[in-house]
Amino acid sequence: MNATQTLLLDLGEAAMMQRGFDGFSYADIARDAGIRKASIHYHFPTKQDLGLAVLNRYSHNLLDRLAEIRQSTRTGGQALATLIEMYRRGACNGGLLCLCAALSGDAHAIDENMRSALKRINDLVVQSLEDILIIGRKDRSISVGGEPKAEATSILATLQGAQLLARAADDVGAFDEATAMLRTRIFRA
Numbered sequence: 001m002n003a004t005q006t007l008l009l010d011l012g013e014a015a016m017m018q019r020g021f022d023g024f025s026y027a028d029i030a031r032d033a034g035i036r037k038a039s040i041h042y043h044f045p046t047k048q049d050l051g052l053a054v055l056n057r058y059s060h061n062l063l064d065r066l067a068e069i070r071q072s073t074r075t076g077g078q079a080l081a082t083l084i085e086m087y088r089r090g091a092c093n094g095g096l097l098c099l100c101a102a103l104s105g106d107a108h109a110i111d112e113n114m115r116s117a118l119k120r121i122n123d124l125v126v127q128s129l130e131d132i133l134i135i136g137r138k139d140r141s142i143s144v145g146g147e148p149k150a151e152a153t154s155i156l157a158t159l160q161g162a163q164l165l166a167r168a169a170d171d172v173g174a175f176d177e178a179t180a181m182l183r184t185r186i187f188r189a
Contacts, residue, residue: 004033004035004039004043005043007033008029008033008040008043008044008050009050009053009054009057011029011032011033012024012029012050012051012053012054013054013057013058013099015028015029016051016054016099016102016103017096017097017098017099017102018096018102020102020103020105020106020109021047021051021102021103021106021109021110021114022106022109025047026040026041026047029050048110048111048113048114051103051110051114052113052114052117054099055099055103055114055117055118055121056117058099058121059117059120059121059124062121062124062125063124065086066083066124066125066128069082069083069086069128070128070131070132075135075136075139075141076132076133076134076135076136076137076138076139076141076142077136077139077141077142077186077187078141079132079135079136080129080132080133080136080142080155080182080185080186081183081186083128083129083132083159084159084179084182084183087159087160087162087163087175087179088172088175088176088179090163091162091163091166091167091172091175092172096163096167097160097163097164097167098159098160098163099121100118100121100122100125100160101160101161101163101164103118104118104160122156125156126149126152126153126156127152128152129151129152129155129156130148130149130151130152132152133148133151133152133155134148136186140187141186141187142185142186142187143185143186143187144185155182158178158179158182159179159182161178162174162175162178162179163175165177165178166178
């Protein structure tokens, strides 16, 4: 990947996280990159192509981050606390959303390839959360009362929803309030 493609992916990802898929155009990206729209079309013929490339890169980066969390934590509770903090940092004082939360709100505007990539990323996060809950149940660092997969799905919805609340309030404190009950499930971090 060359420097122009990387810049376009960076700008596209930032635009999607700030304004959603419908909230930016190639004209916006061209202005921010200091290039012509035709140059963007050379690298990414359609906005959907850019969106899919952004999602694929995001997926790889997220997988790396989830693996890092698993390797750097001692307990399931510590892993869950680290993941909650990752989503909190992603909220940037209420100004941003994780890419998946941002694009979920624009599901009507993205094509089937992007929806499939979005579902795949959410499924990866749910699987990682399920693994964390299973570890946390075994090492008694997390309260897990039900089926780990169902609880993992609920946790992801809580984290993404908390980002939405923080954005609407323009205050990361709303994220903290929305995740307070989740944090009480952690016995040992």
